[in-house]
Amino acid sequence: MTGSSTIKNVTILGSTGSIGIQTLQVIEKSNGIFNILYLTTNQNIDILAKQINKFKPKGVVISDYKSYLLFKKKYNFDIEILYGSEGLTEVASKSENDIVVSALVGFSGVAPTIAALNAGKNVALANKETLVSAGEHISNLAKERNAKIIAIDSEHNAIIQCLLGEELSKVEKIILTASGGPFLHSAHDTFEYVNVDEALAHPRWSMGKKISIDSATLMNKGFEVIEAHWLFNLKPEQIEVVIHPESIIHSLVQFVDGSIKAQLGPQDMRIPISFALNFPERLYYDFPRLDLLQVGSLNFQKPDTNKFPCLQLAYEALEMGGTAPAILNAANETAVQSFLEGKISFAKIPVCISYSLEKVEHMKKPTIEDIFETDKITREITLSFINKLN
Numbered sequence: 001m002t003g004s005s006t007i008k009n010v011t012i013l014g015s016t017g018s019i020g021i022q023t024l025q026v027i028e029k030s031n032g033i034f035n036i037l038y039l040t041t042n043q044n045i046d047i048l049a050k051q052i053n054k055f056k057p058k059g060v061v062i063s064d065y066k067s068y069l070l071f072k073k074k075y076n077f078d079i080e081i082l083y084g085s086e087g088l089t090e091v092a093s094k095s096e097n098d099i100v101v102s103a104l105v106g107f108s109g110v111a112p113t114i115a116a117l118n119a120g121k122n123v124a125l126a127n128k129e130t131l132v133s134a135g136e137h138i139s140n141l142a143k144e145r146n147a148k149i150i151a152i153d154s155e156h157n158a159i160i161q162c163l164l165g166e167e168l169s170k171v172e173k174i175i176l177t178a179s180g181g182p183f184l185h186s187a188h189d190t191f192e193y194v195n196v197d198e199a200l201a202h203p204r205w206s207m208g209k210k211i212s213i214d215s216a217t218l219m220n221k222g223f224e225v226i227e228a229h230w231l232f233n234l235k236p237e238q239i240e241v242v243i244h245p246e247s248i249i250h251s252l253v254q255f256v257d258g259s260i261k262a263q264l265g266p267q268d269m270r271i272p273i274s275f276a277l278n279f280p281e282r283l284y285y286d287f288p289r290l291d292l293l294q295v296g297s298l299n300f301q302k303p304d305t306n307k308f309p310c311l312q313l314a315y316e317a318l319e320m321g322g323t324a325p326a327i328l329n330a331a332n333e334t335a336v337q338s339f340l341e342g343k344i345s346f347a348k349i350p351v352c353i354s355y356s357l358e359k360v361e362h363m364k365k366p367t368i369e370d371i372f373e374t375d376k377i378t379r380e381i382t383l384s385f386i387n388k389l390n
């Protein structure tokens with residue numbers, strides 16, 4: 001351990017998910033410079049128990065009430081054990097936190113992320129739905145409280161790295177790269193018959209279920225466009241998406257003099273996670289290095305928005321503004337869940353989102369309460385549409 005003043009207290013919201021687990025791997029490799037305050041899970045109590053034994057947090061939150069009861073029955077840890085969204089909000093806003101890692105899945109990440117920013121805490125953000133649904137509110141709040149949002153997502157993390165030492169006003173555009181997902185080369189008419197396993201089999205990254213499906217529909221890239229708008233204060237037309245199947249360039253920034261900077265690296269989320277945790281410093285880690293000679297060549301192509309309408313829908317929602325991105329997100333979350341449950345085909349995901357964007361009442365200047373209400377209503381409307389489809 002180094003001197004106590006250099007130790008950073010970290011709370012990980014969603015520590016048993018893909019990003020949470022990899023964040024703990026980075027922390028393990030960080031020579032004691034991070035101290036774990038709180039870990040949280042929804043239902044993965046056995047993984048959480050292992051994490052408690054290893055990382056000795058001050059406390060944990062189990063969002064799902066049944067899992068919380070089961071955890072109390074099965075394990076006997078002498079630490080704080082909280083539950084529900086109240087528990088998440090409470091630990092996210094603790095004054096001892098130096099960094100809050102927001103790695104919850106879906107809209108459930110919005111309230112705790114707001115709580116952390118409201119308490120003036122720096123947030124390492126992996127939860128996309130927060131900036132997609134409540135981007136304006138979140139970015140204003142961060143400015144007001146002087147809290148930093150450091151994106152973990154490889155694309156935005158790449159943009160942050162490309163912008164070091166640069167002025168935002170000198171950015172002409174940014175280019176977000178997309179692998180294209182597992183169906184880049186599949187014929188469009190096969191989308192009606194795609195099964196869940198095929199959709200989950202991402203060619204480049206190993207990720208959680210929700211984001212894997214979002215990557216297969218390209219909604220993930222659409223969300224990243226909306227996030228980039230809020231993170232970097234760019235107009236929709238300044239945010240371009242390019243398919244780059246090798247996923248070696250994580251994103252690029254084009255400046256007013258025609259210069260382009262890119263950030264490259266292996267497909268290892270621990271690299272952007274370590275950058276976000278240590279920001280603004282850069283520390284040594286023994287992660288795998290990129291071998292350019294082995295990569296050989298890099299390819300680029302235009303995304304096919306006829307085949308992947310979700311990307312276009314995201315741009316449209318961003319242009320509409322107000323509650324439209326929140327509607328987009330809630331409809332998508334509902335449709336993806338229904339696809340995972342076998343209730344709708346893969347091809348129906350954008351159909352459901354399109355329907356809800358038309359159907360749900362749109363507000364131009366929503367309050368944060370309006371956004372929560374819109375999220376709720378959109379889920380109901382999307383679900384009743386899905387039930388009618390069957």
Ligand code: MG
Nearest residue numbers: 153154155224
């Ligand atoms: Mg990404």
